[in-house]
Amino acid sequence: MKSVSLNHEAVVALCTPRGSGALSMIRISGPGAVEIADTCALLTSKKKLVDAVSHTIHHGFVMDGHVKVDEVLFMLMRAPRTFTGYDTVEITGHNNNLLIDRTIQSLVKAGARIAQRGEFTRQAVINGKIDLVQAESIAELIAAQSEAAVEKALGQVEGSLSAQFAQLQNDLEFLVVLSEVSFEFLEEEQVDFGHGQRILDQIELVYSKIKKLHHGFAGQQHVREGVRIVLVGTVNVGKSTLFNAVIGKKRAIVSPQAGTTRDTIEAGLSVNGILWTVVDTAGLRKTDEVIEQEGILRTHEEAAKADVVVLVFDASRVMSDQERERYQEISAQYGDKIIVVASKCEGVIKAQDDIFESVHKVSALQERGIEELISLIESKITHCTQVGATPYLLNERHRATIETLIRKIHDIQNLTQQGGQYELVAYTAKDMLIQLSQLAGKHVSEKTLDLVFQKFCVGK
Ligand SMILES: Nc1nc2c(ncn2[C@@H]2O[C@H](COP(=O)(O)OP(=O)(O)OP(=O)(O)O)[C@@H](O)[C@H]2O)c(=O)[nH]1
Ligand SMILES: [Mg+2]
Structure with a gap:
């Protein structure tokens, strides 16, 4: 998949499935989305969407020049109170393939770009509305085959798994602080009032939390795909x-x-x-x-x-x-x-x-x-299978990161066994923090984002 700079364009896609059903919903989201929608809109009120109050619904027509394309409702939502974090207009029209295509064409003519797979969710990640783990959970929720999977995915969309990773991040940050403080002890040749033990305890705490997340992985496939x-x-x-x-x-x-x-x-x-x-x-x-x-x-x-x-x-x-x-x-x-x-x-x-x-x-x-x-x-x-060992659905990306974290925490344990080496402990713990922030979608490469969002459908 080609990687595009995704930040500065309004994108458009059909969000509802094609086929049977009375209504369709087309979403346009991004900088200039409201202006673009206005170009193609003729509101019954004769007003413009740009002048309307946010989070309001307007009856009217999608226009292709002077030709009426479809009778629709425009839902206007101004940033930042939107799913994507960008200005968004959702157009509810009639579910007819010709009308849908002509509406999208009109919006493209007015300056929108056709959205890639999962691009609305990607915008939400870029704008910090949700993190990458939550975004993945949305795909998980759409694909969920069992009640147990739905329940877990829904919790994760709301941030339950992200909260676990955030907690782990706090614990690691504390480990970094404890280790860095110990350099100063050494420099000032102060006595180690049980400081070494505190570091060991903190390492143990981090280790047990990572292990717990990893342990639950075995049962995940069963929640997703059954037994x-x-x-x-x-x-x-x-x-x-x-x-x-x-x-x-x-x-x-x-x-x-x-x-x-x-x-x-x-x-x-x-x-x-x-x-x-x-x-x-x-x-x-x-x-x-x-x-x-x-x-x-x-x-x-x-x-x-x-x-x-x-x-x-x-x-x-x-x-x-x-x-x-x-x-x-x-x-x-x-x-x-x-x-x-x-x-x-x-x-x-x-x-x-x-x-x-x-x-x-x-x-x-x-x-x-x-x-x-x-x-x-x-x-x-x-x-x-220890179903329910953890209340989370972890994917391969999470597993890979968790396994890297386990390797690094083993490195830390080895360092402390060799006595002290707190500088290296702090260094490794910081490295672990980078891994964790990438999990949440910060400092993550476009390539990783592409991989995650490839699993989405267009319009999500
Ligand atoms: N008395 C009695 N007969 C049973 C019971 N269960 C199955 N049978 C009979 O045992 C015979 C074989 O049953 P199946 O269910 O076809 O056995 P199967 O193991 O699937 O056989 P194959 O597919 O040929 O390997 C049939 O005549 C059934 O009616 C039972 O609980 N009690
Ligand atoms: Mg048989």
């Missing part, structure tokens, strides 16, 4: 029946024939705000059949990338030695991810389950034990 729960077992044990019972729909085909499911089948459901993708798989057995072999290969791939593997065996019959071996293998392979389920538990239990540590009994046919299985899956997910 995968895969049902695995030998043929005909009742996987598909259980799959249907868990998702509450008759989605997979069930039959007494072994090898009914040949491919993987997915279904999504939302459990307490987290998106679950439940996957039914082809039963595992030795086979010469090519399609079934491919299905079994996919079963293994699914199990490998799953967050939870529900390992199903048929309790109503005795397991063959070969089957027992297969179950032992899978248990060993997927260890902590596994929940073992004994199916068809409404009658006499014949299978020997001594190879498993703990077994959950269900009867999908009678819908018994299903709710409990869902709770078991839930606690496994919470356990293995």
Whole structure:
């Protein structure tokens, strides 16, 4: 993407999606936005927008010279009380592609430039209305797929994550002060009244805060994209029946024939705000059949990338030695991810389950034990992903910075172990402060901004 000097032009874009819907909204924002809008506006009041009071709405027409383009409402908002921090006019018109294009063309003719992806939000960052972390959270909010992700993203738009970084900045600034004060102690050959310990404590405080942010990263992907729960077992044990019972729909085909499911089948459901993708798989057995072999290969791939593997065996019959071996293998392979389920538990239990540590009994046919299985899956997910370990959604940019901060704080810890070296401690802590300010979008390169805003759509 080409980098343009983004500060001194009014930009225009359609903010609502094209397609169905009665109304559209076109925004123009930047220096001269009101004057440009006036060039294309004919207000019913015969007044000019430049003469109107800020934060008022005006009925009128968008004009292309003397030709009326559309009947609209102009919303006038003067800086700085606007989203972008610039003068802004929002034009609500009719949602028709031709009208939208002609309105935008008129505004461009009058001096506006077509906005790039995320440029309104970028203007807001440049004008200090929000920081870069908040801007990223807006993209996150638009893309959020689960209630949990929406909640977290919304908090971050309001500044919850930025506040954490600001707090860390304060703690680092204090570390710099403490370290710098110690040079003076040394110069004046004063006694160190526990000053060294204070520095160590401050380093520890900073370290624990950074670690806490980093720790939460593991669960982030799950909040964003949800979790995968895969049902695995030998043929005909009742996987598909259980799959249907868990998702509450008759989605997979069930039959007494072994090898009914040949491919993987997915279904999504939302459990307490987290998106679950439940996957039914082809039963595992030795086979010469090519399609079934491919299905079994996919079963293994699914199990490998799953967050939870529900390992199903048929309790109503005795397991063959070969089957027992297969179950032992899978248990060993997927260890902590596994929940073992004994199916068809409404009658006499014949299978020997001594190879498993703990077994959950269900009867999908009678819908018994299903709710409990869902709770078991839930606690496994919470356990293995630590969802909610931090209330934040961190992205790769944040992760990279946090990992740099961890490396630098390790450097600081090494310095103090070598005794003193407070000058270097202060120097490294200052370096960490620069990293943090870049995270918030200060002193950050145009290239980084381009990367962040590429993820946005035009009109945001
Ligand atoms: N008695 C009883 N039968 C069940 C239960 N669950 C499934 N079955 C029966 O077991 C047979 C196999 O069920 P499926 O759900 O197709 O088993 P599967 O593991 O998906 O089989 P494949 O896809 O062939 O590997 C069907 O005849 C089901 O009706 C149960 O809880 N109790
Ligand atoms: Mg099946």
